């Protein structure tokens with residue numbers, strides 16, 4: 001069994017099947033990209049995996065445990081970290097405290113927790129701004145703060161929902177490096193619209209369309225696939 | 241950070257010292273008032289933990305205050321407990337009822353939570369009236385001076401009473417300050433700021449909220465029990481809606497989510513009513529106008545505005 005395993009996952013919103021019978025297997029240590037046009041069901045799918053949303057049917061196992069019936073906080077506590085597509089931070093708390101809330105749950109020793117906070121903030125280059133209110137950061141920096149909140153939990157699985165949205169070019173380069181550093185010890189599930197990022201960091205790609213898995217393969221295979229070209233890249237071009 | 245910590249300790253330490261010293265120069269009338277205010281401010285601090293720090297608006301805290309009051313009073317009249325043991329019984333009763341009500345009411349959120357807590361408190365009020373043969377209903381009962389002794393000290397004596405009220409206030413203040421600086425307290429504040437985010441950081445939000453309700457109820461009950469034993473009266477009016485609204489007002493006026501807000505708000509409201517009732521019989525009108533002005537010009541409460549404008553470090 002893979003590290004993260006989803007079988008026949010379905011999420012029904014009234015009339016709409018946002019996620020439709022998705023089966024997903026992510027081995028340990030892999031950087032897996034999840035791509036697809038707007039509304040394909042990517043955010044909904046990671047919502048099901050993290051427990052933020054309850055699935056209509058299907059099973060999920062994580063780290064050799066069936067987590068289907070676990071509430072979100074227990075799944076997170078079992079080693080997942082989740083970052084939101086729509087930035088969700090604690091705006092009136094300091095940048096430092098935002099990250100510390102992530103670290104303190106995992107590391108009960110205050111000294112170790114503090115080291116994790118500093119390391120995570122350093123990795124996203126926000127250490128100098130640690131004592132500002134998180135709400136005063138620019139949008140792009142709030143995205144980086146979300147990543148730091150995830151990193152500080154030293155998760156086994158890091159779920160990132162469009163982390164590079166709103167980042168400057170230099171910050172995207174730094175983000176790619178960060179993911180490359182995580183490769184091997186942290187499993188990453190990355191939803192990403194920026195194809196340059198996907199091609200640079202993903203080991204393996206799952207393409208979602210209308211709630212279903214359209215294609216799976218290496219970056220090269222995805223680029224070569226005509227089905228993906230027409231469904232996704234065509235759609236993305238048309239939108240741009 | 242350490243500079244902030246020094247300021248925090250300096251300011252709050254100064255307030256605690258002033259409260260201690262005040263008894264030596266205040267005239268008897270204000271001396272008695274301040275003892276009363278410190279007990280009521282303890283109630284407000286308990287309320288503030290839930291409302292100001294966790295972000296849960298309860299309209300039923302009179303139930304917890306009354307649980308302490310009656311737990312203490314009935315402990316004396318029915319079980320013959322001494323004053324100390326009776327106060328402990330009151331606190332245990334309040335925290336226990338808090339645990340039960342918390343488990344039930346936290347299934348709801350927002351306005352529903354307000355209504356459910358209000359209904360439970362009303363039920364508590366009616367139960368007190370229903371068991372009138374023990375509680376003496378609306379009329380209530382007096383705690384005899386002979387029963388108001390702790391370690392040989394007479395709690396009806398103004399100086400002893402002041403010290404007792406001060407000790408209760410100190411104890412609650414220090415415990416709550418410690419809680420808020422602990423991991424638990426930080427999570428409560430995180431829940432207030434962004435509940436979904438706290439959950440998605442792996443915190444069992446429901447359990448933390450429940451813990452906050454129990455602690456808040458326990459502190460409120462401590463205030464209720466102390467009020468009864470220090471001022472010698474136990475009555476159903478303390479379980480009425482009015483006593484659920486008071487701590488909300490005190491905390492809003494003083495500054496929700498600040499450590500000193502409950503004390504400041506209680507003093508302010510107490511003297512607002514006291515002074516305006518000396519001037520006119522329409523004193524509630526004056527009080528009302530001042531309250532409206534405050535909510536217009538200092539929506540964060542007095543300490544909240546101070547924090548926004550000058551003292552960013554205020555906890």
Ligand SMILES: Nc1ncnc2c1ncn2[C@@H]1O[C@H](COP(=O)(O)OP(=O)(O)OP(=O)(O)O)[C@@H](O)[C@H]1O
Nearest residue numbers: 013016018036037038039040041042043044045085
């Ligand atoms: N809570 C909800 N209630 C009803 N419909 C929803 C809800 N959340 C998402 N949907 C719908 O489900 C579909 C999938 O949405 P989702 O957010 O998962 O897409 P996505 O692939 O993340 O898109 P994007 O790239 O724009 O972020 C969309 O049609 C969306 O409108």
Ligand SMILES: [Mg+2]
Nearest residue numbers: 042043044085
């Ligand atoms: Mg999305």
